[in-house]
Amino acid sequence: MFDRFNENKNCLIKIEFDGTVLDALEGEMVASVLMAAGIMNFRDAPVSNTPRGPYCMMGVCFECLVEIDGVGHQQACLVPVRSGMSIKREKAKRLISDDLVC
Amino acid sequence: MTSDFIVIGGGLVGAAVSYGLLKLGATVTILDEGDTAFRASRGNFGLVWVQSKGDGMHEYATWSRESSDLWPNFAELLVEETGINVGHHRPGGLELCLDEAEYMDFENSINRMHNQPNVAENGRRMISGDEVRRMEPSVGPEVVGASYCPYDGIVNPLYTLRALHQKCIESGLIYRPDHEVKKIIPQIRGFKIITNEGYFLSDKVILAAGNGNKALGEFVGLDIPTGPERGHIVVTERTSPLFNYVLGAIRQTDEGTVMLGATKENVGFDSGFNFEMAAKIIDKAVRKIPALKKLRMIRSWSALRIMSPDGFPIYEESSNFPGAFVITCHSGVTLAAAHALKLAPELLGNDFNGKFNAFSPKRFDVR
């Protein structure tokens, strides 16, 4: 869990995580914003199904993967927030099978 | 150091043959290269494939089918012996066609193989695009049809290699990695094998060194006309189960990753990566299965196949230096079961060349 030094700044950007609206400041990374909202558990590991969260915050561990605006496996620690972003937690194995029935 | 057999090469061919020999009580040493050697067994696609095998040589069609039939038992044996599940499945295979020309090619091949004498029936038939989509709903509209064979399957080739190594070592195999064979000197009885780490002695020597065989053959009077053919493979992230069948160049592993393969290039001893090849593979795959577009590519690589001029295996005991054998093939995953359970015993018998006459490299002299 993380806190902002400056809580009273106007959080102008709104993003959504699994349906919940979160406040963010321009320039903040998606991963930081989730952690500031108390979310440490970003996804389930594909092998053991156990929860994982950010480890390196510099794009090398791939533990912070989330789905952003429909695109899976994005490194939340490298992506700055944009207003209206919709973020989803990733299941152990991503499903693409909804699209499979042609 | 002395043993009944020295096997040169610890890939799928060398390991399968050693497995069979050790089961029959022989003592075996494998001499292998190091961690970064060319090793087709580490870079392949993992098909246990029957449908396209043996167009032009019915013995090969029969041999491939035989190995496919041995695989279920072989896989079970390996699990029992090592605890390693090698992930063998035989759901049947579909080779998807993106145009009429491809469809015709497959159809002609079926007819040719059907007309070969003594060929084992492999149940292969052509099916229409609509039937394909009924069997495999993820198949896209561009697919015009497919060639289907119920005996096609898959296995995890890496776990197979690991299980074979593990069982062999537990059965007394002496495994020597980082021992590149430089020279083989035939003795009055047996062979002296010189490596970068000293020499070894044995009664019999088996060349199972993949693309290394050609050079080694010269020491024991074996002419082995093989060469490297590069193939690229692309693998995706893990995803939920997608397919009912193995789709030739598209298959899903037990772990959930989807493998896409494989190209053919003649570039010598170079296992580098060529972007155009990967792009070609991906292009075809998403035309066949449009939903794959959404998946992420995790890695791609290339590896070198061991190709003979006609693509069929080469098995032979040297007539100048009896006791020296070569075992090599294009599809060492498919044939691993046959190599372990059927071919290895013949190495202990005394009519190897008689049994495998069709696979002798002498077939290339005639032409």
Place this chain on the structure above:
Amino acid sequence: MTLCVDVVIIGAGPAGMSASNMIHEYGGRAVILDEQSEPGGQIYKAIDRVMRDRPNELSWLGSAYHDGARLTKKFRSQAKDYQPGSMVWHIECRNLDGLYNIFYSQAGVSKKIETKYIVIATGAMERPVPIPGWTLPGVMTVGAVQSVLKNSGMYPSGKLVLAGAGPLVLQLASQLIGAGISILAILDTSPKGSFLKALRHFPRALFAGDYLYKGWNLTNKIMQSNIKVYRNVTELNASGDGRLQNLSFKVNETKHCLKADTLALHEGILPNVQLTRLLDLEHVWSPRQRSFSPVVNSWGETSLSGVFVVGDGAGVSGARTAEYSGAIAGIIILERLEYIKESQRDLIIEDRKFRRLLDEGIRPFLDTLFPAPERIGEVPDKTIICRCEEITAAEIREVVKKGCSGPNQAKAFLRCGMGICQGRMCGTSVTEVMSKALEKKPADVGAFRVRPPIKPLSLEEIVTLNDN
């Protein structure tokens, strides 16, 4: 159409920015690709934004950080072809004409650039520190906590424990103290006697005396705070139900337990060799830093002519050295492209080489004071080494017993290193564990082969790139 350029610089940290600044200063041009959304690299991460939006935080982030603005200012004003958010995923050598193709992905679209020269300035990453329980959410690295601090102005709000050794631990602690954030404990893992050993390198370190002064200040700040510091810590374990809750460790045979919400690990940093391995360049093992780095000559060029590696990616030696190395590579390229004369080149190079030599004086001292841990090869059996495929140290030791002779065979046998991080997180540890198990030097054990793409890409991206 493919873009054709003279120079592509990969990475906009001190090394990459300095190469770019030098090249632009003398009229040359370069494309700069960096996967981050702002220039600065690891050390000067988000410096411009902090100065603009959160200037009050500069006082505790420190003067060394503030210093980065000097580079970013010049960089932003000159580097017209700086492409933020651009991740390089493949480099292809073209044998026919000696050019290189660089493939990168920006905002979900992949592009290709053709270039004569490449400056790889991709920096370093922290050494992954496998301990039991390190995959639990809440276990992070010191650099990760610092990244959030710089990048987003946030700090860990619960019970925070720092564990490990290295200048970065001192620096983060001092930054947090400055900001008034409490640290529950610091677990110092450097072995006994390191300080005495390091004294041998003290005279040379004096040439970079400001570092010593800074280090002294940092240490003092921590001593004067009321943070509990445990020394000679061993057998660190993390546990918890779905997240980090408990820590246990030993100090001289006495077991200690702590409750914690965030654990920040650190055991030094390693060159990021993803691109240099992809290019199949020769790498050497540094026994002192316990890591592989690519072989480069004194101006940063590799065995592939036209490919330079500068900064921490060529061997960890800090931001200032990175800056000098970047400038040297830039100057060499300028001369080859005939923007400057040989005599001019030599003058600038000698100056930078001299400054680099002084600056590097601190390294032997630092590397001995905070020695790279040898114990990673000996982590407990149950420790996960490969986080992606969840392969433990025991499994690696087991395949070694069954004849597995190197990391690439281990990868084939276990899937270790085959996961989504492409072996970044387990590569060094696998070499270390196999080295101990095989009783071979890490240099002889070797490392994973790296294959493209170095980060995942959607298949659609490849199809679209190919269509263009």
